[in-house]
Amino acid sequence: MRLYSKYLAITLKAHLQYPGSFFLLTISQTLFPLSMLVGVHGLFLRFGRLGDWTFPEVALCFGVIHLVFGLSECFSRGFDSFSLLVRNGEFDRLLVRPQSTVVQVLGSRFEFNRIGRLLQGLLVLGWALLNADVAWSVAKGVTVALMIISGYCLFTGFFILQATMSFWTIQGLEVGNILVDGGRELAQYPLSIYKDWVVRFFTWIIPLGSINYLPLLFLLDRSEGVALGHMLSPLVGVLFLIPCLLVWQLGVKHYQSTGS
Amino acid sequence: MKGYISVFRLRVLSGLQYRTAAGAGILTNFFWGAISIMVLEAFYASSGLAQPISLEETAAYIWLRQSLLMLVVLWLRDGEIAQSIVTGQVSYELTRPYTLYSYWFAKSLAYRLAAGALRFWPILLAARLLPAPYRLQLPPDTMTAVLFFWSMTLSMLITVALAMIMYATIFTTMTPAGSVALFAGISDFLAGGIVPLPLMPAWVQALAYRLPFYTTQDVPFRIYSGHLPYPLALESIMAQVMWLGATLVLGQFLLTRALGRISVQGG
Numbered sequence: 294m295r296l297y298s299k300y301l302a303i304t305l306k307a308h309l310q311y312p313g314s315f316f317l318l319t320i321s322q323t324l325f326p327l328s329m330l331v332g333v334h335g336l337f338l339r340f341g342r343l344g345d346w347t348f349p350e351v352a353l354c355f356g357v358i359h360l361v362f363g364l365s366e367c368f369s370r371g372f373d374s375f376s377l378l379v380r381n382g383e384f385d386r387l388l389v390r391p392q393s394t395v396v397q398v399l400g401s402r403f404e405f406n407r408i409g410r411l412l413q414g415l416l417v418l419g420w421a422l423l424n425a426d427v428a429w430s431v432a433k434g435v436t437v438a439l440m441i442i443s444g445y446c447l448f449t450g451f452f453i454l455q456a457t458m459s460f461w462t463i464q465g466l467e468v469g470n471i472l473v474d475g476g477r478e479l480a481q482y483p484l485s486i487y488k489d490w491v492v493r494f495f496t497w498i499i500p501l502g503s504i505n506y507l508p509l510l511f512l513l514d515r516s517e518g519v520a521l522g523h524m525l526s527p528l529v530g531v532l533f534l535i536p537c538l539l540v541w542q543l544g545v546k547h548y549q550s551t552g553s
Numbered sequence: 554m555k556g557y558i559s560v561f562r563l564r565v566l567s568g569l570q571y572r573t574a575a576g577a578g579i580l581t582n583f584f585w586g587a588i589s590i591m592v593l594e595a596f597y598a599s600s601g602l603a604q605p606i607s608l609e610e611t612a613a614y615i616w617l618r619q620s621l622l623m624l625v626v627l628w629l630r631d632g633e634i635a636q637s638i639v640t641g642q643v644s645y646e647l648t649r650p651y652t653l654y655s656y657w658f659a660k661s662l663a664y665r666l667a668a669g670a671l672r673f674w675p676i677l678l679a680a681r682l683l684p685a686p687y688r689l690q691l692p693p694d695t696m697t698a699v700l701f702f703w704s705m706t707l708s709m710l711i712t713v714a715l716a717m718i719m720y721a722t723i724f725t726t727m728t729p730a731g732s733v734a735l736f737a738g739i740s741d742f743l744a745g746g747i748v749p750l751p752l753m754p755a756w757v758q759a760l761a762y763r764l765p766f767y768t769t770q771d772v773p774f775r776i777y778s779g780h781l782p783y784p785l786a787l788e789s790i791m792a793q794v795m796w797l798g799a800t801l802v803l804g805q806f807l808l809t810r811a812l813g814r815i816s817v818q819g820g
Contacts, residue, residue, distance in 0.1 A: 308586065313728075314726075314728040317726060317728050317731035317732075317735065318728065318730060318731045318734070319734070321730075321731050321734030321735040321738060322730075322734065324734065324735065324738030324739060325738045327738075328738060328739070328741070328742035329747055330745050330759070331742070332742065332748035332753070333748075335748060335753045335754050335757060336593075336596050336748060336752060338750050338754045339596075339604070339753075339754070340596040340597070340599050340600040340604075341599065341600050342600075343592075343595055343596055343599055343601050344595055344598070344599055359602060411686040453794075468579050468666070470577070471581050471584050473579065473582055474585070476579065476586045477586065477588075478585060478588050479588050482592055482595075486591070486592065486594075486595035487588075488591065491591070508725070534651060550636050
């Protein structure tokens with residue numbers, strides 16, 4: 294953990310050497326999700342509602358997803374660009390150091406300009422929490438915190454899986470983007486608006502629904518069955534990290550240096 | 554002119570080498586398109602009112618956008634142009650006996666055509682085979698198809714001309730990623746790339762239809778499905794020609810001005 298914060302501090306200093314560039318990148322990072330949000334708002338003006346959902350409720354989903362995506366891009370980007378380390382053989386260097394590979398890869402890269410997306414997600418989430426029809430309680434506050442932690446873990450898990458693939462393929466694979474970019478796109482809306490098979494897949498196989506859709510039902514008092522289950526459902530996202538890390542260890546064992 | 558054509562040919566051929574990368578990209582684009590249509594289907598189902606564009610026309614709009622992405626989005630990093638400005642490589646190019654603008658134009662166009670040629674048909678083919686309302690409809694008649702073809706060609710040229718303007722700004726900002734993201738984030742939205750423009754509120758439309766970006770996506774995609782019927786389609790194509798002229802002139806002006814002030818930083 295100390296090592297990780299050291300990596301963090303060094304990269305932050307390096308980024309701030311070019312304040313103009315840093316600022317421009319940060320601003321530009323917010324534009325894409327912002328235009329998405331304006332688009333969604335426009336659709337609500339046009340159609341009135343989306344199934345059973347109002348705009349603040351969808352904005353809540355939207356805010357959570359962009360917040361946690363920004364978080365994982367900021368702090369777990371090392372795994373996202375990991376295929377580079379494998380291709381130019383730099384991973385060898387990490388292996389001979391007496392530290393865990395996970396921490397070192399995490400520390401190999403941070404993207405602080407993603408803070409733009411992160412802050413925007415936070416603002417949207419804040420606005421949505423105030424405007425959605427939520428009867429607040431301590432349990433619900435905990436749930437919101439769990440959603441954020443869980444989302445961060447889930448997307449980091451995606452990045453780790455994507456990175457692990459490059460042990461076998463050497464090249465980075467764009468296929469992983471389906472999971473990351475597609476998942477982000479999909480989970481901007483409550484899962485229930487999709488076809489049944491999509492809902493099932495993203496609840497049980499890839500637990501995207503556990504970040505925002507299932508706990509959202511609890512926040513809005515719409516959960517059917519065991520409320521506690523909905524409240525704690527974000528924990529699934531945290532548990533998702535375990536198989537990802539196991540696969541990672543397997544990949545590290547399988548690693549053959551490219552030699553150069 | 555011959556020189557530019559051979560640069561163009563060379564770039565197309567080398568671009569066609571990247572088949573594997575294209576394969577993965579196709580899957581992502583297809584998945585993204587399917588999600589977007591599912592979301593819009595849910596929106597359409599929520600309102601009983603008649604909408605300015607039908608769900609089938611919207612589906613065509615989205616499939617065309619997803620399959621022709623490479624030709625019309627500004628966030629595509631086409632080749633090494635942006636990089637050559639930052640690294641100073643551009644100074645070598647200036648010593649060569651051609652106009653930088655035309656050379657870059659040819660290079661950029663070739664890159665887009667090659668990437669687009671690899672990707673567009675599998676997506677369109679797959680979209681043809683889907684059940685309604687996801688299925689991609691064919692244009693209502695031959696005339697529409699011909700108009701779509703010409704409109705799409707113009708769209709591609711306008712996109713490259715806009716990209717040239719974007720590159721000219723990199724000389725000032727020196728942050729390709731920032732310039733590209735800034736430019737592309739706004740343009741894609743105003744082109745109808747995020748949500749089809751006919752579904753947007755009046756103020757967005759009022760803004761979008763006064764700027765050149767809508768001619769890169771909204772116009773051809775609506776001509777295709779017949780949402781812009783014959784006389785309107787011709788009018789829109791005239792607007793495209795006009796915007797192409799304007800963006801070409803502006804891009805050349807900005808690039809000449811940027812090159813006049815260029816300072817090469819050693820190395």
